[in-house]
Amino acid sequence: MRKVRFNVLTFPGSNCDHDSYWIPKIRENEVEFVWHKETSLKNPDIIIVPGGFSYGDYLRCGAIAKFSPIMQEVKKFADNGGLVIGICNGFQILTECGLLPGALMMNKHLHFICKHQYIAVQTTNTPFTHLYEKNQALDIPIAHKEGNYYIDQEGLKALQDNDQIVFRYCDENGNVDDKFNPNGAIDNIAGIVNLKRNVLGMMPHPERASENVVSSQDGQILFASIEKWFKDRM
């Protein structure tokens, strides 16, 4: 059986691309970096759009990255059903380019937040979360200033009705409440999928919680879910 092939994008200002490369690599997948000026992908099964400050966050977070040559290929790949994960700045880029609905606004309290945060798995009906338990609380670091997810009421209802909310901010027992919301995100949303369920965007960093040398390993199951999803189909 062949290995799962990951492509990790790198923009000027990306700073989580190496972590996003490292974790799939040590899990014995094939991983390739893809520079933003490339006009073709490297034959991926799945693409990670990593965190950082692409193009210095100029204009709006992710607003310039969406015009980069490689993002046109990512859009085609996603439209054809390919799996894409956007983490942090990657989530911002995916909303800017229309692969995911809504937008990431400045945190309600204007601070850059860098801390461990619990998020509750809201749906296991995705290639990214099917090995988690529903409502399971995960300890996953966040590090952002623009993570305040916003969508209009009609869009929010569509996310809720279509089971597209993947993660919500919660306490260590998985209780979702506004008091555990670090950034003011509407409906405590930390991560969503698109309607076809092949594109995931999330503000927390699972790639920073996937090794035994760090304090949480709760991101490992996300990578295990992806690997199993492909292995069941190869």
Place this chain on the structure above:
Amino acid sequence: MFKAKIFVSLKPSVLDPQGQVISNALHTLGYKDVNETRVSKYFEILMDTDDFEKAEADIVNICDKVLANPNTEVWTYQLEGVK
């Protein structure tokens, strides 16, 4: 040549935390009449053409596709001739 003056503002329905902080600071300074502050972005773009209609069409496209995020922002512009 034309100069476009473009304002990109948050939709009224979108919370503006920066604006709220500025309002609070203004209240602290004694400006008690300040009711609300909204932060916007202002752009000036020079268009190197004598064709007003083309300049206007380009500016509308630029606002729509690049300068504003239609999920959260609205935009207005003025276009004036400059030498």
